[in-house]
Amino acid sequence: MPALKTSAILLRRVDFGDYDLILTLLSHDRGKISVIAKHAKKSRKRFAGVLELFSVLDIQCRTGRRKGLAVLEEAQLVEPHAALREHILKTAYASYWAELITAWTEEDQPLAFLYGLLAYALGELNAGRQDAALLNLAFQMRFLALAGLCPNLNYCCHCRTDLKDMHTTGTGFDLPRGGLCCHTCDPTNEPVLCLSRGTIKQLQWITEGDLARIERIRFSAAALNEAQHFLEAFVPYHLGKEPRSLKFLRQIRPRLAAT
Numbered sequence: 001m002p003a004l005k006t007s008a009i010l011l012r013r014v015d016f017g018d019y020d021l022i023l024t025l026l027s028h029d030r031g032k033i034s035v036i037a038k039h040a041k042k043s044r045k046r047f048a049g050v051l052e053l054f055s056v057l058d059i060q061c062r063t064g065r066r067k068g069l070a071v072l073e074e075a076q077l078v079e080p081h082a083a084l085r086e087h088i089l090k091t092a093y094a095s096y097w098a099e100l101i102t103a104w105t106e107e108d109q110p111l112a113f114l115y116g117l118l119a120y121a122l123g124e125l126n127a128g129r130q131d132a133a134l135l136n137l138a139f140q141m142r143f144l145a146l147a148g149l150c151p152n153l154n155y156c157c158h159c160r161t162d163l164k165d166m167h168t169t170g171t172g173f174d175l176p177r178g179g180l181c182c183h184t185c186d187p188t189n190e191p192v193l194c195l196s197r198g199t200i201k202q203l204q205w206i207t208e209g210d211l212a213r214i215e216r217i218r219f220s221a222a223a224l225n226e227a228q229h230f231l232e233a234f235v236p237y238h239l240g241k242e243p244r245s246l247k248f249l250r251q252i253r254p255r256l257a258a259t
């Protein structure tokens, strides 16, 4: 890899021996990359206080002498996002988004749109400007769309009846097929997942609408719960495993809501 200079968000850091760190970053120019930060653990001067999870950095890397990981040469802090590491619920959401990207994107594939989405969502979550649960819905829907896995919320995935022609307030969802399932196509009328029309409309809006205006959507508590339940079933099913950070988020969320 020739020298690389780019903005990047730190998604993951793992100790490597006594001195070094291996970092996974989402870079603006080259998508997900892994680099080694030599002596980052021991030296106080080297990268002091810079290599923190979820921070936005300007980095410079070079290829090592032997084939292998690129070596981080310089890192400057652009957005520290300190609140994301200080508040457990914010940490949980940020970790979930970072894990989705770490586990389900390829290295060295430019993903500037995903970079913009993550930078925006982390910035809003850090500042507490927008509701965290709503940001989480928007992040998941947009991530799924980018990954080519967006749920079909427009028509029945069996008979293709359009949502507007379904004359029921709630619509079943066929999880394996990833799409709505109308009343006629589900004669048992006992779908595992069910979405009300209002929730479907709001999910469509947060996927396609202006991200800076999502706080204007008034999700009722019931709709928010429904959408959350839906996505947290959909994401693990279609990505093939449950992210560990999602398990953690599910554990702490009710406890924090009760206090």
Ligand SMILES: [Zn+2]
Pocket: 156, 157, 158, 159, 160, 161, 181, 182, 183, 184, 185
């Ligand atoms: Zn149908």
